[in-house]
Amino acid sequence: ELYTAIVDLKEVLQTETVLLNALDNYIQAEQNKLDLLQKYASIYKNQHSEASEDVETFIANPINAYLLVKRLTTDWQNVESLMTMNVGQDYLKNISVYKEHMKFPTDEDLNGAAVALTRLQDTYKLDTSALARGELNGVKYSSELTAADCFELGRQSYNNGDYYHTQLWMREADSRLASETNKTVEKSDILEYLAFSTYKQGNLPLALDLTNKLLDIFPTHPRAYGNKVYYEEQIQKLNNLKIKGDDESSDIYVNDEPAVPKPETPERELYEQLCRGEVTTDIEILSKLRCYYVRNNNPYLLLAPFKIEEAYPEPKIMIFHDVMSDSEIETIKKLAKPRFKRATVQNYKTGELEVAQYRISKSAWLKDEEHKHVKDVCRRVRDMTGLTMETAEELQVVNYGIGGHYEPHYDFARREETHAFKSLGTGNRIATVLFYMSDVPQGGATVFPGIKAAVWPKKGTAAFWYNLHPSGEGDYNTRHAACPVLAGSKWVSNKWIHEKGQEFLRPCGLTPAPFELTA
Ligand SMILES: O=C(O)CCC(=O)C(=O)O
Ligand SMILES: [Fe+2]
Structure with missing residues (x-):
């Protein structure tokens, strides 16, 4: 499944380099063989035409007679063995070894x-x-x-x-x-x-x-x-x-257009329109959104406050600018790459994890202990949200390949999904923090069809939203999707924050969350 991530395709390109080299070498060897045959042919032709000039005299000469016989015996055997020599075999053998050890698409x-x-x-x-x-x-x-x-x-x-x-x-x-x-x-x-x-x-x-x-x-x-x-x-x-x-x-274009495939659902239609940037958030809503700095009474943030942009009021979707440095991004990518696996989704009925066409990407999980940068990012999420990270999931790192996407879904578990997160014992996914670790030249937006909101990837920024209402009910307006990547390689990482431990950090009811108090 190399097509599911851009990083894998890079390795496929390396495989091709090796194969092209092998091909060049083979062509050279085949060329050498043909050159040699060519040389023999011209020597023999010379001798032959000399003989043909005066056959009688030529044959009468015992040395010539000997040479003629020799040409058609040992010499000719050499020619035949050269002709039958399978130069390609060794190269093919090498190539099959490369195929075993290198990334090769299927x-x-x-x-x-x-x-x-x-x-x-x-x-x-x-x-x-x-x-x-x-x-x-x-x-x-x-x-x-x-x-x-x-x-x-x-x-x-x-x-x-x-x-x-x-x-x-x-x-x-x-x-x-x-x-x-x-x-x-x-x-x-x-x-x-x-x-x-x-x-x-x-x-x-x-x-x-x-x-x-x-x-x-x-x-x-x-x-x-x-x-x-x-x-x-x-x-x-x-x-x-x-x-x-x-x-x-x-010719073959007889007027008729191909019958367009099955009608799309309204959500699908809106999802695609949002991905194309044809639909944007309603203007009345947009006009109420703000940008501001947050220091959150946190001494560390006095020098570098969070730069926040609201992307939607309710559910509140916030964009934090410059919250992941280039070197943190490099570290996280490097740690994740060797562990990438095709991203899975939870089967609605069985709770089993499985691959699906509607989620195409590669992902890996990183623990805080693995690197200072991973830990720093986790702390930053705590500072950004005011929530405890004690019960958060590990950092998930994702790379989307050609057309990679994740169709509309909820990050939280619905009531009927009794299997989800049970083993974690930390409750539901209360909030999502999604870091964009690359710019994406075309496509790849995170879109919320229910509320007509879209967040476009920008390296170093992060999107944040609560998946659950303060009551603990799932907020169905947080349904979102990752649009297919049209050009470029999309890297994201996300932190899913769980309910347990947030009881006093995100007060229930209508009280705003801590970061809003100090905004
Ligand atoms: O990559 C994105 O834009 C969204 C990813 C997402 O929704 C998820 O991984 O749950
Ligand atoms: Fe999601």
Whole structure:
């Protein structure tokens, strides 16, 4: 699962460096072999043409006769053994050793990376052609995709039963193919996938049309004719559908757009709009928010008070600026990297931890004792919140990979989730402190669909909110999500603060929390 974190992908790049080196060495060895053969060939040719000039005289000479026989016996054996020498074998052996010891992506990674791309495409409404040109929201980041690259994305979507994206990418593959001088994929392959996914999307006439086009360019195609007959029968059955006109000029884009996938829930819609920055907090609410300094009667904060920005009033979401230094961030990343595991979620019913498509990232947990910096961060959270850290969870460090995200969720356990945090014996997650340890060039916001709030990552800042009402009830407006990362690598770490021990620190009822008293 290398695609789930950017740090792992860095290692994959190193793997590639090694492989490319091995490939270079192999090519060199193969080249040397061919050079040697070339040399033999030219020597033999010289001798041969000399002989051919005057065959009689040449053969009559016993030395020449001997040399001729020698050329075709021992010399030729050398040539043959050189020809049969498998130069690649040793290199292949080396490569398989590298594969064992180095990070090497699997087919699952390829699929995960492809799914991530289609997720980005949907969430950020990215244009397929722009994406194929290597552009993300108008910014060109990478090289262009070939027709074969697009085809592969379509094929991955197809294997996942995602016929909507199959269509989008196969169409893109086809349009790219048209302008390629060195064709990277067969048009018939594109047409076959396109036709079948179109059929799966419920557009029989277009599926038939595409299959006919396929038969035009490949009349003996092993499956096309059978499919054609099948589509025709189905159309006959539906009876009321008519085969689309034979618009020759339109190539395979016969007017119809791919049927858009299932309707989104209102929350999903709002979540994506917030991620895209299309929706922001209501202006009346925004106008009441403040920025201020907090010293909290804490002598340490006299010199460097907390710089606080309110992001939402109720539930109060606060942003603390400059609360994690670059060197703390470096330490935390370094400690976490070797321990990264695919982030898990708690199964609603069983309480078991498991991986899920809706949470894609890698994470690790750090204990205070491991490094002064971890402890310092924990103390700072105490100073920021006025809450005790005695019952807080360890520091969780997270890195999001390509399209990495965490769909809308609560950090607290709902009443029915009886398993959650039971073993900890510290009560529910009363509050969350989320540190942003990197800037994110595009995407990656933390959004709260219920209240239309968004916090954009900024290195060194932290977001804070209470997950529970003072009564201990969960605050359902704290439902939040990590938007997919569109460009860059997103690092966060968070401290989940628990209920136990906070009884006198966060007074119940309407009394404000300690940091607000001294604001
Ligand atoms: O990464 C983010 O922006 C939010 C992460 C989050 O909500 C979580 O880990 O519970
Ligand atoms: Fe969360």
